[in-house]
Amino acid sequence: MAVGKVLFPVMPVVEGVSLGTAEAAIKKPGRRDLVVIEIAEGASVAGTFTRNAFCAAPVHVAKRHLVNGAPRFLVINTGNANAGTGDVGMRDAEATCAELGRLAGVPASAVLPFSTGVIGEPLPMDRLLDGLPVALASLSADGWQAAGEGIMTTDTRPKGATTTVEIGGRTVTINGVSKGAGMIKPNMATMLGFVATDASVDQVLLETLLREGVARSFNCITVDSDTSTNDACILIATGRGAKVTSDDDIARFREALDRILIELAQAIIRDGEGATKFVTLEVSEARTRQEALDVAFTVAHSPLVKTALYASDANWGRILAAVGRAPVDAFDVSRVVIDLGEVRLVEEGGRASSYTEEAGSAVMAGEEINIHIRLGRGEETATVWTSDLSHEYVSINADYRS
Amino acid sequence: MAVGKVLFPVMPVVEGVSLGTAEAAIKKPGRRDLVVIEIAEGASVAGTFTRNAFCAAPVHVAKRHLVNGAPRFLVINTGNANAGTGDVGMRDAEATCAELGRLAGVPASAVLPFSTGVIGEPLPMDRLLDGLPVALASLSADGWQAAGEGIMTTDTRPKGATTTVEIGGRTVTINGVSKGAGMIKPNMATMLGFVATDASVDQVLLETLLREGVARSFNCITVDSDTSTNDACILIATGRGAKVTSDDDIARFREALDRILIELAQAIIRDGEGATKFVTLEVSEARTRQEALDVAFTVAHSPLVKTALYASDANWGRILAAVGRAPVDAFDVSRVVIDLGEVRLVEEGGRASSYTEEAGSAVMAGEEINIHIRLGRGEETATVWTSDLSHEYVSINADYRS
Incomplete structure (x- = not known):
C-alpha cells in the first residue's frame, strides 16, 4: 500500500554527477540492486549518519572516508544491510571500496559505501564485485530514476525530487533520491538519501545546510519508531554552477534544499x-522545540492513534491520552487545543463544545490528515510526518526478514 | 486472543472486604459493569495512580478522597472512562460518591470512584445511580470473581491472584483482581488493580510497599506503549488479621505482595x-536500573521486534537494532550479549558464532519467550513483560472505539 499516486519526476542533469546501476542478484536476481554514483573532482560532499549504536559496517567506513578525503564515488547495494556482521562486515565494506577504486583509478578512500536490506547476513561479495564493472559501464548523467529504483527495499516506488533556484543570475539545480518504508524513525538521516546540486558551496556551509535541513525533514518522519542501523544522507555540491556566497544566495539555496529534503522525507512516509x-x-505553542518534538513523536508513535487513523476514526480521546503521556514538565492540559483539519477536537481539557462526529469523520475519510496540537505554553513549533498502522504493516513485517 | 489458558483462582475470604456487582447497562446491557467494594472501618488503604497529564475525573476525585479520610467504599464502572469530560465529568464522579455515601450511610469523601472504558463520553448517570442499590444488595465476601468480571473491558477473561503468608504465627491472605488488555504502559499502576489483605499494616508502610511493588510489576509491563488516563492500583489492609511489624514479617509480607502484583500484571500481558x-x-549488566528499563522498553515497544515475535521469527537483527537506538550514553555495543531462551543470539556486535536458525526457531515456536540482554556495563537489572503485535491487535483497535 502507499498513499496517493506519485510519479518519479523528470530529473534534469546535475553537471558533475553520473549514476550507474547493475543487477547483481544480491538478495534475488532480476532487479537493480547495485548503484554507483560518480562525483566530479573538486565537489564538496557532506553526510549525516544514523545514531544507532549498532551502526552498520558501511556507515563506519563511509564516515571515515568522508573525513579523510575528497569522495569521488558512492557505491550502494540493496538486499543486504551489512549490519551486525562484525569484522567480516568491515572487511567486506573496505574490499568493495578497494575494488571500485581499482576499476575507476581512484584511491579506496575516495569511495563511500552504503548498504540496505537484511541485517546480519554476510554480503555476497562475489556477486557484488562482479556487478561493479557493469554499474560503472552504465554511468550516465540521466541515471537518476534508475538509481532511485536501485536503492529500493520494501519501497513500492522510487522516490525523487528536483528543483531549481536562481543564484547570482544563474539557475542551479538540486536533485535527490531517497528510499525507505519501514524501520523509519531516522536519527540524523534516513537510509538512504542522496542529493546533488551543481551549485558551488563551501564545505563548512554545505555541512551546516545539510545538518539543519535534515533536522527538519528526515529527522521529523516516523513510520514505526524504529531507527535503522544504516541511515545516511549525502549532499553533493559539484561546483560546476553558480557559487553560493552572499547571505541572500544562502537563504535562497537553503529554502530550495529544505524543500527537496522535506519532499524526499515525505515520500518515504507516503x-x-x-x-x-x-x-x-x-505542535505549536511549546516552550522549546524539543518539547514540541516530544509531543509530536509521542502521538506519532502511539499504536492506538495509528490504528484509529487506519480505521478513519476521529478518536480524539486517544490523541488526548497520547499528548497527556508525553514527557512535558508541569503540563497544564486545560490549555491544550487540538484541531483535526479545520475541525476543533479538544479544548479546555475535553471535547470541544462545537465538535460533531460528522465533522470529524468527514476529515478522517481523507488520505491526507492534518492534526494541529497547541500546547498553550510558549512559541516553539515542530512538524512531524507519519503514517497509520494497518493490517498490511503487520503482514509485511511478520513475513519479511529484514 | 490470549496466551495460555488461565483459570480464575478459588479466592478465599479476606476478612473486612465485601464485593458486589450490578448490570447497569453503562455501555451495553446484559453484562456486569458496576462493582462496589466495601472496606471495614479501621482498614489502611494505599493507592497509586496514572501519571498521564490528562488523567480522568475519577482519578482526581479518588486521589483527593484518599488523602482526606478513611475510605469505606470503592465504586468502579466499566464501559465509560469518564476521561476528557471536563467539569461535567468531575460533577458526575462526585455525584456517584455522594449517592453511594447516602445509600450506605457514609460521607461522600469515604468513597473512591474508578472508571474504565471509552474516553470522552459523559457517564450515563441515571443508569449508573440506579445500579448502586443493586450492587450494594449483592455485597458478599465471596464476590471476588464477580468483581474481576465486572471491571473487564476488552479483556477476554477475569484476572485474579491469591496467596497466603505466615505473619506472627498466623496466616494472612492477599487477594487481588486486575483488568487491562490495551492502552497498557502503566506509569504508576495500570487501570485497574485492587488488592486486599486481612493483615494489619501501618499506613506509611502500606504506601511504601505498594509504591515499590508497583515499580517492579505493573510499571514493568507494556502492550502498546500507551499510558491510560485512568490507571489506578489500590491496596487495602483490613487489619482483621496478624500485624506486620518486625523486619522479618515485613520482608515476608513484601515477598508475598510482590508475587501477587507481578502475577496480576503478567495476567494483563497474557x-x-x-x-x-x-x-x-x-536486561542485566546495566549501569543503572533506569538504563536497564530504557533498553527493555525500547525493545518491548519496537513494532519490528513485536511483529517478528508474532511471526515466530528469531529476527535477532531487529532486537539488535532496537537495543542500539536505546537512550544509553557511550554505548559499547561490542560488549552486548543477547540470549533467546538458552540460545545465544548476539555477541561481539554480531550474530553469535554458535547460533543456528534451527535453534532460534525452536525457541520462537513457543508461546512463552525469554529474551536476556546483557549490556556489559554494570550490575543493575530490570525485567519487563510484553506481548507481540498481531493482525488481531490492529483489528481490535481499528474497530473498538475506546
Missing part, C-alpha cells in the same frame, strides 16, 4: 509500510 | 490485545 494515510502532526 | 506470545525481557 510509501510507509502498509500506509493508507499521510499524517501531518503540527 | 491477555494483551491480540497477544499470541508472552515475552519476558530481562
Whole structure:
C-alpha cells in the first residue's frame, strides 16, 4: 500500500554527477540492486549518519572516508544491510571500496559505501564485485530514476525530487533520491538519501545546510519508531554552477534544499509500510522545540492513534491520552487545543463544545490528515510526518526478514 | 486472543472486604459493569495512580478522597472512562460518591470512584445511580470473581491472584483482581488493580510497599506503549488479621505482595490485545536500573521486534537494532550479549558464532519467550513483560472505539 499516486519526476542533469546501476542478484536476481554514483573532482560532499549504536559496517567506513578525503564515488547495494556482521562486515565494506577504486583509478578512500536490506547476513561479495564493472559501464548523467529504483527495499516506488533556484543570475539545480518504508524513525538521516546540486558551496556551509535541513525533514518522519542501523544522507555540491556566497544566495539555496529534503522525507512516509494515510502532526505553542518534538513523536508513535487513523476514526480521546503521556514538565492540559483539519477536537481539557462526529469523520475519510496540537505554553513549533498502522504493516513485517 | 489458558483462582475470604456487582447497562446491557467494594472501618488503604497529564475525573476525585479520610467504599464502572469530560465529568464522579455515601450511610469523601472504558463520553448517570442499590444488595465476601468480571473491558477473561503468608504465627491472605488488555504502559499502576489483605499494616508502610511493588510489576509491563488516563492500583489492609511489624514479617509480607502484583500484571500481558506470545525481557549488566528499563522498553515497544515475535521469527537483527537506538550514553555495543531462551543470539556486535536458525526457531515456536540482554556495563537489572503485535491487535483497535 502507499498513499496517493506519485510519479518519479523528470530529473534534469546535475553537471558533475553520473549514476550507474547493475543487477547483481544480491538478495534475488532480476532487479537493480547495485548503484554507483560518480562525483566530479573538486565537489564538496557532506553526510549525516544514523545514531544507532549498532551502526552498520558501511556507515563506519563511509564516515571515515568522508573525513579523510575528497569522495569521488558512492557505491550502494540493496538486499543486504551489512549490519551486525562484525569484522567480516568491515572487511567486506573496505574490499568493495578497494575494488571500485581499482576499476575507476581512484584511491579506496575516495569511495563511500552504503548498504540496505537484511541485517546480519554476510554480503555476497562475489556477486557484488562482479556487478561493479557493469554499474560503472552504465554511468550516465540521466541515471537518476534508475538509481532511485536501485536503492529500493520494501519501497513500492522510487522516490525523487528536483528543483531549481536562481543564484547570482544563474539557475542551479538540486536533485535527490531517497528510499525507505519501514524501520523509519531516522536519527540524523534516513537510509538512504542522496542529493546533488551543481551549485558551488563551501564545505563548512554545505555541512551546516545539510545538518539543519535534515533536522527538519528526515529527522521529523516516523513510520514505526524504529531507527535503522544504516541511515545516511549525502549532499553533493559539484561546483560546476553558480557559487553560493552572499547571505541572500544562502537563504535562497537553503529554502530550495529544505524543500527537496522535506519532499524526499515525505515520500518515504507516503510509501510507509502498509500506509493508507499521510499524517501531518503540527505542535505549536511549546516552550522549546524539543518539547514540541516530544509531543509530536509521542502521538506519532502511539499504536492506538495509528490504528484509529487506519480505521478513519476521529478518536480524539486517544490523541488526548497520547499528548497527556508525553514527557512535558508541569503540563497544564486545560490549555491544550487540538484541531483535526479545520475541525476543533479538544479544548479546555475535553471535547470541544462545537465538535460533531460528522465533522470529524468527514476529515478522517481523507488520505491526507492534518492534526494541529497547541500546547498553550510558549512559541516553539515542530512538524512531524507519519503514517497509520494497518493490517498490511503487520503482514509485511511478520513475513519479511529484514 | 490470549496466551495460555488461565483459570480464575478459588479466592478465599479476606476478612473486612465485601464485593458486589450490578448490570447497569453503562455501555451495553446484559453484562456486569458496576462493582462496589466495601472496606471495614479501621482498614489502611494505599493507592497509586496514572501519571498521564490528562488523567480522568475519577482519578482526581479518588486521589483527593484518599488523602482526606478513611475510605469505606470503592465504586468502579466499566464501559465509560469518564476521561476528557471536563467539569461535567468531575460533577458526575462526585455525584456517584455522594449517592453511594447516602445509600450506605457514609460521607461522600469515604468513597473512591474508578472508571474504565471509552474516553470522552459523559457517564450515563441515571443508569449508573440506579445500579448502586443493586450492587450494594449483592455485597458478599465471596464476590471476588464477580468483581474481576465486572471491571473487564476488552479483556477476554477475569484476572485474579491469591496467596497466603505466615505473619506472627498466623496466616494472612492477599487477594487481588486486575483488568487491562490495551492502552497498557502503566506509569504508576495500570487501570485497574485492587488488592486486599486481612493483615494489619501501618499506613506509611502500606504506601511504601505498594509504591515499590508497583515499580517492579505493573510499571514493568507494556502492550502498546500507551499510558491510560485512568490507571489506578489500590491496596487495602483490613487489619482483621496478624500485624506486620518486625523486619522479618515485613520482608515476608513484601515477598508475598510482590508475587501477587507481578502475577496480576503478567495476567494483563497474557491477555494483551491480540497477544499470541508472552515475552519476558530481562536486561542485566546495566549501569543503572533506569538504563536497564530504557533498553527493555525500547525493545518491548519496537513494532519490528513485536511483529517478528508474532511471526515466530528469531529476527535477532531487529532486537539488535532496537537495543542500539536505546537512550544509553557511550554505548559499547561490542560488549552486548543477547540470549533467546538458552540460545545465544548476539555477541561481539554480531550474530553469535554458535547460533543456528534451527535453534532460534525452536525457541520462537513457543508461546512463552525469554529474551536476556546483557549490556556489559554494570550490575543493575530490570525485567519487563510484553506481548507481540498481531493482525488481531490492529483489528481490535481499528474497530473498538475506546
